[in-house]
Each structure stands twice: as structure tokens, then as C-alpha cells.
Amino acid sequence: MSIGDRELAIxxxxxxxxxxxxxxxxxxxxxxxxxxxxxxxxxxxxxxxxVDLLRAARPDDLVLAEESGRTGTAGNDRTWLVDPLCGTVNYAARTMLVAVNVALRGAGRVTVAAAADPFTDEVFWTDGAGGQLRRGGVDEPLVPSAGSRLVDVNLDPPFPNGRDFRAVRLLAEPGFVERFHPRVVSTSLALVWVAAGRRAGYVTDGHPRDNVHFAAGVAICQAAGCMVTGIDGRPPYAGAGGLVVAADPPTHAQLLALVRNQRRDRRRPGQKSSSKLTEPVTPTW
Structure with a gap:
């Protein structure tokens, strides 16, 4: 019996x-x-x-996997994005902060996504109608919350916006440490933990478009109702790149303002970054 895309991803x-x-x-x-x-x-x-499971169930779909690249025939507009071990460095160091990501992109958007934590037996998933957490065979809605004030910051390269933004400089902002507590985990867990209310936000530079590291987590966050933009406040994939993900609008506005403090074209020559949030921030959706 064939199964639906949602269950196949899970x-x-x-x-x-x-x-x-x-x-x-x-x-x-x-x-x-x-x-x-x-x-x-x-x-x-x-x-x-x-990939073997996807190939057996959907032989006509494309698969884009981190290690083996793109396989399959371009017979339709469906591509599975696979990150088999997000957090390889953690795993190699025997640290249990990793995830396995599977997402299906069709018609220019991710339609289903799943991120599995191997060590908690939790699967975060979406089929576009909200975000869910499956644990012990039971599904429950993902509910974002900024209550923890924990914000994961990705310090790894690449840094395509390095001239105007570096995540490591964000940690030195007085305004950041006054409002948030920084953490660093794997990309996938950082994203789905925002959707689950375990983190207030997540900030990264880089190129998230069609990226196996980000696709599932971004889709799950969006489905759960998180605020998700690039580091310039534009919709994901539309502007400078990177991601600012937050559990609610106020947290997103604070993080985006702190990121914007780094923009050199917003400072006078020799002026240091200000920790004050001096202007309202309205994301451009």
C-alpha cells in the first residue's frame, strides 16, 4: 500500500x-x-x-542529498532534500545534538518536512497545515514561545554578509546579552526547538535556499507560526540571505534590530555599534 508524502517523510x-x-x-x-x-x-x-526508502516509494522524484548529490530523473517538479546527519561535528565528538532532515519541495515551496532527533525519538514535522511533534506515536501541535530567552547563534561559515554582519559580533553586543542567553547547537535542532518553544530564536548567516541543512527546519518553523526572515528582514531566500527566526514578533524585532546594528552603512565613520534599539522594526514580508 502506498503512503502519503507526510508519512513517507517521517x-x-x-x-x-x-x-x-x-x-x-x-x-x-x-x-x-x-x-x-x-x-x-x-x-x-x-x-x-x-534515499533507499524514498527511491522505493517515489521512483519518479528527484532526490538532493548532502553526500550523494542529485539523483533521479527530472520527470516532475518534486525534489526530496535530505540531510542525513545535521551536526556531524557534534556526533563525531560523541555529543547527542544532531538530527536527520527530510523535506519535499514542489511547485517552488516545501510541502512536507520532517526532522528526527535520533536520541529522543522525537520527530518534528509539517505537511503545511501547522507544525507537529510526534513522540511515542502521538502527535501534538508545536507551540512557539520566547519564554526561555535562549537564542541559538550559528557561528560556522560561510559568511556571505561578513562585511555587514558576523554572528560572533552579535554575541558581543550589550543589547544582545541584556535580552537573550546565547546557545549553539546543530542547525536543525536550533530551528525546530524554536517551533517547539524550547528556544526564543535562531540567527545565522549563509545561503539557506534549497539547502538540505535548512529546508525542513524552516518549513516546520513557518508552519508552527514562527517569524522567519532573512537577516535583512525580507522573506527567506529573497534578500541578503541568512535567517532570523523567532517565536514571536517582539523577539524577532529585537533580534533584527541587533543584526542591523552591524550594518556599516548605518554608522558614521568610526562610530561603534549601538546596543540601543532606537527605531521600530517592521519585517517586509
Whole structure:
């Protein structure tokens, strides 16, 4: 019996998570990708489990996976985006802050998405009609909340907006530490934890469009009702890039103002960044 896209995404994410969980703590083979990045043998094994399941169920769809790239025939407008192990560095250091992401993009948008935490047996998912958390076979709505005041900040490259914004400088802003408590986890968990009310926000630079690291988490946050823009306040993927994700509008406005403090064209020569939120911030949707 065929299954719907939503359940397929959830099953595929859980299949990858099962591999990640089973291999945790075992010796790893590191596969260098660049001077500062690597995959592991578990990335490859988890990706194979995810892709094999997708291929069997949807042979006509494209698959874009982090390690194996794009596979399949361009017979339709459906592409599965697969990140088999978001948090590889954490995993290699035996830190249980990782996720497995699966998202389906069609007609120019993500229609279903799932992010599975291998060590809590939690799956965060959406089919476009709200965000849900599946735990113990039971689904419950994701409810964003800024109450924790915890904000995850991605300090990893790339830095396409480095001239005007660097996340590490955000941590030095007095206005940031007065209002928030910084944390750093894997990209996927940082996003879905905002949707789940476990984080107040998340900030990153980079190129999130069609990116296997971001696709599932962004879709889940949007479905759960989070505020999601680029670092310039424009809709995701429409402007400078990066992401400012927040549980509610006030938190988003505060984070966006702090990010804008770094823009050099907003300062007089020699003027240091101000921690004061001196102007209202209205995101451009």
C-alpha cells in the first residue's frame, strides 16, 4: 500500500535516525570534504537508508542529498532534500545534538518536512497545515514561545554578509546579552526547538535556499507560526540571505534590530555599534 508524502517523510527521517542512533559511539571513518569540513561513514549509511526508502516509494522524484548529490530523473517538479546527519561535528565528538532532515519541495515551496532527533525519538514535522511533534506515536501541535530567552547563534561559515554582519559580533553586543542567553547547537535542532518553544530564536548567516541543512527546519518553523526572515528582514531566500527566526514578533524585532546594528552603512565613520534599539522594526514580508 502506498503512503502519503507526510508519512513517507517521517518514515524516511526515522530510518536515517535509526542508523545514527545504532552507530553512536562506534569507531568512525572521517571523509574530508574541505579543510574545515568532513563527513563520516555514518553520514553515508544514514543517507543510504533515507534515499533507499524514498527511491522505493517515489521512483519518479528527484532526490538532493548532502553526500550523494542529485539523483533521479527530472520527470516532475518534486525534489526530496535530505540531510542525513545535521551536526556531524557534534556526533563525531560523541555529543547527542544532531538530527536527520527530510523535506519535499514542489511547485517552488516545501510541502512536507520532517526532522528526527535520533536520541529522543522525537520527530518534528509539517505537511503545511501547522507544525507537529510526534513522540511515542502521538502527535501534538508545536507551540512557539520566547519564554526561555535562549537564542541559538550559528557561528560556522560561510559568511556571505561578513562585511555587514558576523554572528560572533552579535554575541558581543550589550543589547544582545541584556535580552537573550546565547546557545549553539546543530542547525536543525536550533530551528525546530524554536517551533517547539524550547528556544526564543535562531540567527545565522549563509545561503539557506534549497539547502538540505535548512529546508525542513524552516518549513516546520513557518508552519508552527514562527517569524522567519532573512537577516535583512525580507522573506527567506529573497534578500541578503541568512535567517532570523523567532517565536514571536517582539523577539524577532529585537533580534533584527541587533543584526542591523552591524550594518556599516548605518554608522558614521568610526562610530561603534549601538546596543540601543532606537527605531521600530517592521519585517517586509
Amino acid at each position: 518514515r524516511a527521517a526515522r530510518a536515517g535516525a535509526a542508523v545514527v542512533r545504532a552507530e553512536y559511539g562506534a569507531p568512525l571513518t572521517r571523509l574530508p570534504k574541505s579543510a574545515t569540513d568532513f563527513a563520516t561513514s555514518v553520514d553515508i549509511s544514514a543517507e543510504r537508508a533515507v
